[in-house]
Amino acid sequence: MLWIWHRLWRQATPGKQTSNEHALLITTRLEANIDYLKKTFGQSEDLVIREIELPGNKLALVYLETLIDRDVVQRDILRSLLALQAVSLPGDEAKFSRLIRARLTIGDLQEERLWSKIIAGLLDGKAVLIVEGYNRCLLLSIEGWEKRPVEEPVNEVSIRGPREGFAENLATNISLIRRRLRTPELRFESMNLGRRTHTKVVICYLEGLVLRGILEELRRRLQRIDIDGILESGYIEELIEDAPHSPFPQLNRTERPDKLVADLLEGRIAVLTDGTPFALILPGSLVSQLHAPDDYYERWPLSIGVRLFRFLGIFIALLLPSLYVALTTFHQEMIPTPLAISIAAQRELVPYPAVVEALIMQVLFEILIEAGIRLPRAIGPAISIVGALVIGEAAVRAGLMSAAMVIVIAATAIASFTIPTFGLSQAVRMLRLPMVFLAGFLGLLGIFAGLLVILIHLVSLRSFGEPYLSPLAPFIWEAQKDLVVRVPWWAMLWRPVLTGWRDLRRIKPGLHPFITARDKNARDELETQLGEGNGKSVTGRKKRRKKMGKLARKR
Amino acid sequence: MVSKAGSNYFLYVTLGLVALLMALFLSGCWDRREINELAFLSSMAVDLAGEQRLLTYEFVRPGATGGGERGGGGTLPHRQATLRSGRGETLISACRQITTGLPRRVYLAHTNAVLVGEEMARQGLRELLDFIDRHPELRRTTLILLTRGPAREVLIKAQGDIETTLGKEISGLRKWVQSSGYGFIPNVNDVFFDLTNGAGTTVLPVLELSPQPFPPLIGTGASSSSGGSLETGGTTGRVEEPRTVRTVRLNGAGLFYHDKLVEWLDKDQARGWAWVRNKVRRAVLALRCQENNTKVAVDITEAHAEVSVDMQGGQLRGKIKLRVEGELLEQQCNLDFTREEAIKSLESQMAAQITAEISSALNQAKMVGTDVFGFGSALHRQQPELWRQLQGRWNEEFKKLPVTINVEAKLRRTGMTGRPWQPGAR
Incomplete structure (x- = not known):
């Protein structure tokens, strides 16, 4: 059925529309131009056509009032235009244009003749100034609309680190990135996607680091998109990813500018979409989705521990219910005796097999999560209490569930939230159910079969050329410094090899804050700074300290 | 690229999935057994009855252990165990005979201890050791002990003092008894190890019943108002007659030459x-x-x-x-x-x-x-x-x-x- 649908869909989709309609040029007659605009936009409430009579000339200012800043229209355009009344307007095109440019106090203005461009400009929030007798018009940038201010990212919370998150407005997001990367190397390439929405999509990268091939491939994949609307970066993600049927997200998403900048610094590319705070980062990998920004900001020994728990968390989230089912229905000899007897006692009154119990709990839990997301914020706590009470307490009391199963599901739920990216945690949640099935039918054998299938899938995945399990599955020794272990910054000498090989060196060697005698680089550095004589005195001081230490020990 | 190859691909994948699913469901789950359908064996006693083998099993009653709320005060904590016994020509046939009267599957993997009766020990441990070694569920870490007289006496008569099953009691004993110096409890693996040595000898500890008064001290356990389940309850303010509880203890050991019991050692020996x-x-x-x-x-x-x-x-x-x-x-x-x-x-x-x-x-x-x-x-x-x-x-x-x-x-x-x-x- 799926493939029939596929074929129908492909046949029904028309090719790219290349109509000549918008290749028309603007005419010299103001009336005709205004008529054309009125015809194009129809009875739109917010289309404002303000005609201005100047002594020798007729002008019209056209804009969509919902997209522009009214103050600017009042203060900067109308006032300047009305001031022109005093000046005699030259008939010459070039002179007129120069005059207007000189008088209008608008920063960004450009001349345009093509209707398609003019209409696109209007829809972008620009005002169009049309003059009787001239076959071109001026586009004035006076965009201004309601924006959400920069707020703390909701889904990617961190304890230490900047509190700014992306907003819906593309310009704001770009400014957030620019402010963090003050280098001319930072590039933004813009394109419009969506036949009807004309959504602005920006590719963002660092010129000196980015791999040309990946960039070219990304451009190619983006240009091939022909869709009528793009409302979220998810549309783009699904249209450009490598394995469209995989449950695993192959592009990293983030709403944190600091995370995005860190990825840019590793030679990755970001795709920003207007209208959504979620940016895409590519090439993505599984391991990088298990890393949180905190790991790099917090002290490194601690972040190693935290990462270990997170890696453990993903396994618990994927396997704990299925392991429980497998052990209690097939391999009871693997459970320690007191625990086995205790579980047996708890299950004494439960009317169905452990698989069914696990599936019911699992489904209930998924529903609870979904309900929690959709709930109006005000009744959220109430429902969560009811959910916790019903599932946790009453179900056990009523003998519908065993307490052990409730604990297992609860532990699984909590563990699945240790995964920092929501996409990956969803993938794990999705895979958990079939794993429980397999465990219920085949026990540990089923679990390992399932794991093997997942592993084969993961190993065969690629995201823009980078293997999905990249520092693990093609094992890269160099990258182990930032896998489970996060080495301190002074030891993070190289960029990730796969994406950052154009400029591998990240940090100067020998920045270890405690300078040992063996650390030759550091000592040389110190000596050149202090001069040769001072360098000797440093070693002398060290010797003296040693002697004093000995004395102290004798005493 | 879509039409022919694509359709075949999808067809094959769908067929493959269906076949896999059928294989999963049709085969059934032949060795699936819910944990609450098992009868966990805690300890067993092996005796000779004439020509036949007499097996006595002590099963855990999980329903009783899981409750958590047990009578307090001076009540006699009773065993949460069920005893069954069967006899047969061989050990395994005796075992199967037990299953004729048991609504659950006998599960031997959590067996804590095996008690060997004197008669059986004198005849030789060989068949028992072979049975334990050969059975897929029984482990070599099972503890093994000797009794004077038939082992089933001890298993049946021993009353619980602290633990819920005798098997649990024995494995607890193993941990702590060595601090007295008088006792030790080997597991089956130790016995195998000893007997395969050149000398071919081993020593098994003797478990015996030791009656103790209960409540241990007159006047402390009499608060029958809290427990309430004693038969003599109701006479408030009176101290009940202490009864006897038959607990078990380690006392002495048996000397084995090859796999046969030949001599006893007393406690000091x-x-x-x-x-x-x-x-x-x-x-x-x-x-x-x-x-x-x-x-x-x-x-x-x-x-x-x-x-x-x-x-x-x-x-x-x-x-x-x-x-x-x-x-x-x-x-x-x-x-x-x-x-x-x-x-x-x-x-x-x-x-x-x-x-x-x-x-x-x-x-x-x-x-x-x-x-x-x-x-x-x-x-x-x-x-x-x-x-x-x-x-x-x-x-x-x-x-x-x-x-x-x-x-x-x-x-x-x-x-x-x-x-x-x-x-x-x-």
Whole structure:
């Protein structure tokens, strides 16, 4: 059925529309131009056509009032235009244009003749100034609309680190990135996607680091998109990813500018979409989705521990219910005796097999999560209490569930939230159910079969050329410094090899804050700074300290 | 690219998935067994009944353990176990006979202990060990013990004091009994290990019933208002007649030559044997103080024995060298044990008592020629050629082997105080 649908869909989709309609040029007659605009936009409430009579000339200012800043229209355009009344307007095109440019106090203005461009400009929030007798018009940038201010990212919370998150407005997001990367190397390439929405999509990268091939491939994949609307970066993600049927997200998403900048610094590319705070980062990998920004900001020994728990968390989230089912229905000899007897006692009154119990709990839990997301914020706590009470307490009391199963599901739920990216945690949640099935039918054998299938899938995945399990599955020794272990910054000498090989060196060697005698680089550095004589005195001081230490020990 | 190849691909994938699903569901789950459909075996007793084997199983009743809320106060904590027994020509047929009367699947993987009856032990452990080794569920870590008389007596009559099943009680005993020095509990693997040694001997501890009064002290357990389940309840304010609870304890051991029980060791002899085989973790020696019949208690904190054999003038001699360290823990007399000569005399007493225990056990073993002390393996290590000659008649050789016992005792500490406390003295 799926493939029939596929074929129908492909046949029904028309090719790219290349109509000549918008290749028309603007005419010299103001009336005709205004008529054309009125015809194009129809009875739109917010289309404002303000005609201005100047002594020798007729002008019209056209804009969509919902997209522009009214103050600017009042203060900067109308006032300047009305001031022109005093000046005699030259008939010459070039002179007129120069005059207007000189008088209008608008920063960004450009001349345009093509209707398609003019209409696109209007829809972008620009005002169009049309003059009787001239076959071109001026586009004035006076965009201004309601924006959400920069707020703390909701889904990617961190304890230490900047509190700014992306907003819906593309310009704001770009400014957030620019402010963090003050280098001319930072590039933004813009394109419009969506036949009807004309959504602005920006590719963002660092010129000196980015791999040309990946960039070219990304451009190619983006240009091939022909869709009528793009409302979220998810549309783009699904249209450009490598394995469209995989449950695993192959592009990293983030709403944190600091995370995005860190990825840019590793030679990755970001795709920003207007209208959504979620940016895409590519090439993505599984391991990088298990890393949180905190790991790099917090002290490194601690972040190693935290990462270990997170890696453990993903396994618990994927396997704990299925392991429980497998052990209690097939391999009871693997459970320690007191625990086995205790579980047996708890299950004494439960009317169905452990698989069914696990599936019911699992489904209930998924529903609870979904309900929690959709709930109006005000009744959220109430429902969560009811959910916790019903599932946790009453179900056990009523003998519908065993307490052990409730604990297992609860532990699984909590563990699945240790995964920092929501996409990956969803993938794990999705895979958990079939794993429980397999465990219920085949026990540990089923679990390992399932794991093997997942592993084969993961190993065969690629995201823009980078293997999905990249520092693990093609094992890269160099990258182990930032896998489970996060080495301190002074030891993070190289960029990730796969994406950052154009400029591998990240940090100067020998920045270890405690300078040992063996650390030759550091000592040389110190000596050149202090001069040769001072360098000797440093070693002398060290010797003296040693002697004093000995004395102290004798005493 | 879409039409033909794509459709086939999807068709094949769908067919494959359907086939896989059918394989999953049609085969059923042949060895699926819910954990609450199992009867967990906690311990079993193996006896001979004439020509037949008599198996008695003690199952855990999980429903009873899981509740958590049990009667408090002075009620007799009863076993949460069910006993079943069956008989048959072989052990496994006896086992299957039990299943004819059991609504759950017999599950042996969590068996804690096996009790072997005296008659069975005299006939030989071979078939039992074979059964345990061959059965896919039974483990070699199962504990194995001996009883005087039929094992099923102990299993049936033993009443719970603390633990819910006898098996649990035995595995608890194994952990803590070594601190008395009198007991040790081997598992099946240890027995295999011992019996495959050249000497082919082993020692199994004896579990016996020991009736205890309950409640232990009159007047403490009488609060029947809280427990309420005693039959004599209701007579408020009165102390109930103490009843007897049959608990179990370790007492002595049995000597095995090859797989057959040949001789018993009593409690002290068992400790004598344990000294030599390094099975004593801690032990208390009650020694004489110089004054009128008072005693001093020494707690042995470390004991290490070495067994060796050497040739002296064509004559084999066994040697047991034991080093113990102790701590003074109790004193009934006024002797000052911070003085060196007092310590010295105490140390020689320690050595003497331990030597007596060892030689008593040694004599018992020599009588029946079962080398449970490891002289045989010592000889095997030291003089392999000689061992190969003597191996066949080692039990006879052992009977006439002269053994010197050398105990080196040290008193390291005198507890938390030095001189004994006396009223009126500072």
